[in-house]
Amino acid sequence: MALSPDLIRKYNRPVPRYTSYPSVPFWENNVTERDWDVLVRKAFDQFGKEEGISLYIHLPFCESLCTYCGCNKRITKNHQVETPYIQALLEEWQKYLAIFQSKPKISAIHLGGGTPTFFSPESLSFLISTILESADKNAKKVFSFEGHPNNTTYEHLATLAKLGFDRVSYGIQDFDLDVQKAIHRIQPFEKVKEATDNARNLGYSSVNFDLVYGLPHQTLATLSSTFDKVEELKPERIAFYSYAHLPSTFPAQKSYHNYLPDETEKRALYEFGKERLLELGYEEVGMDHFALPDDPLCLAKKTGELHRNFMGYTTLATKMLLGLGASSISDVWYGFAQNEKSVECYQREIDKDRIPIVKGHHLSEFDLGVRQVILNLICRGEAEVPFSIWDQLPASSLESIREMENEELLNSTGLHIQISEEGMGVVRNVCSLFDLRMLEKNETKTQFSKAI
Numbered sequence: 001m002a003l004s005p006d007l008i009r010k011y012n013r014p015v016p017r018y019t020s021y022p023s024v025p026f027w028e029n030n031v032t033e034r035d036w037d038v039l040v041r042k043a044f045d046q047f048g049k050e051e052g053i054s055l056y057i058h059l060p061f062c063e064s065l066c067t068y069c070g071c072n073k074r075i076t077k078n079h080q081v082e083t084p085y086i087q088a089l090l091e092e093w094q095k096y097l098a099i100f101q102s103k104p105k106i107s108a109i110h111l112g113g114g115t116p117t118f119f120s121p122e123s124l125s126f127l128i129s130t131i132l133e134s135a136d137k138n139a140k141k142v143f144s145f146e147g148h149p150n151n152t153t154y155e156h157l158a159t160l161a162k163l164g165f166d167r168v169s170y171g172i173q174d175f176d177l178d179v180q181k182a183i184h185r186i187q188p189f190e191k192v193k194e195a196t197d198n199a200r201n202l203g204y205s206s207v208n209f210d211l212v213y214g215l216p217h218q219t220l221a222t223l224s225s226t227f228d229k230v231e232e233l234k235p236e237r238i239a240f241y242s243y244a245h246l247p248s249t250f251p252a253q254k255s256y257h258n259y260l261p262d263e264t265e266k267r268a269l270y271e272f273g274k275e276r277l278l279e280l281g282y283e284e285v286g287m288d289h290f291a292l293p294d295d296p297l298c299l300a301k302k303t304g305e306l307h308r309n310f311m312g313y314t315t316l317a318t319k320m321l322l323g324l325g326a327s328s329i330s331d332v333w334y335g336f337a338q339n340e341k342s343v344e345c346y347q348r349e350i351d352k353d354r355i356p357i358v359k360g361h362h363l364s365e366f367d368l369g370v371r372q373v374i375l376n377l378i379c380r381g382e383a384e385v386p387f388s389i390w391d392q393l394p395a396s397s398l399e400s401i402r403e404m405e406n407e408e409l410l411n412s413t414g415l416h417i418q419i420s421e422e423g424m425g426v427v428r429n430v431c432s433l434f435d436l437r438m439l440e441k442n443e444t445k446t447q448f449s450k451a452i
Ligand code: SF4
Pocket: 061, 062, 064, 065, 066, 069, 070, 071, 073, 113, 114, 115, 148, 171
């Protein structure tokens, strides 16, 4: 059932996306480089050796700026940046190997950006094969990358397939030409089809399309024709994201400020898109994510094994995710750390023989409990809240839980919260009621995107 316009107005406010708890703006920044060594070592000994580790590698370069973009990227056409950057990534990896003191097992690699396919197939091959030479591969590994449909060549796909990659995610956003012009990302359907066909011909088991609703010039009619094209290519997974309009942080977004759908129109776009996806046979996996029924993401949801980390929803519940590269965030369960954001600072710190972290958070026992509640709500739509946490909730949260119950967005029985199907549309708001780090500061940060 769709959310009513009144509920949309009420709940459409800035809230974290809960890819971590605490969210980055509420980190205490209580992690020194020495502490980070200790946390990484502890996580490696406790989980990493057994489960394997996940690696997120940030490749920040793009040849041209998409005006809607909120990623950490560097726009350049100079491909000489590839070699020194890859060198820095490998040096960072060496530093982690030194902390582990034994050969790690890699369960997942995800190349994100920026545009990973800005890098030549040779550069990517050198990077990945060097990392893999120093590690074992988990039998159930998941290797994936983000590809720009305009520059993901057959060679990129073939090179990465040889290294074990079998999942690719293409940033589509919208197939409509007026929308593409406004966001400065022209990519013809034929290019997307070619990139998708190439992946399938090379044996990739999963293609994901990222689509966005709430973009300038988007209407129900343009979105309908976008979904006709999606139907033609039928990717295994679809992420259907809400466009985040934050022009004070990303000034290029000002260029189309007057052409954005309003809140109600934006929600109608989402409801329309969701309906189409369900008609096409996709199942809703979690906030923003849809997949075909036999995709591992759907199966993980059914078996309760869905996990969420800085990369979004995942089937791999590894408790150790290391982020390599400028701005990457690592999550070693007991702590988070983020690397220097600018490419130059990142490379400079590596040259000084440092792990280039600039901020972090060491989770307390209490944080770990709240984190599990939020993970359960956002991955499974329900949670048993320990009394020690419930007892700390401010009156405003208890009042909001009662209101949401009256609005049929959730059910609260004792210490158990069950979110309704409709309530999953505002799951971030539900999570925020338990976000004690944010609540104790009594502030919401405007840099968060709005919930709807
Ligand atoms: S290619 Fe991706 S990361 Fe680069 S500017 Fe466009 S949206 Fe942003």
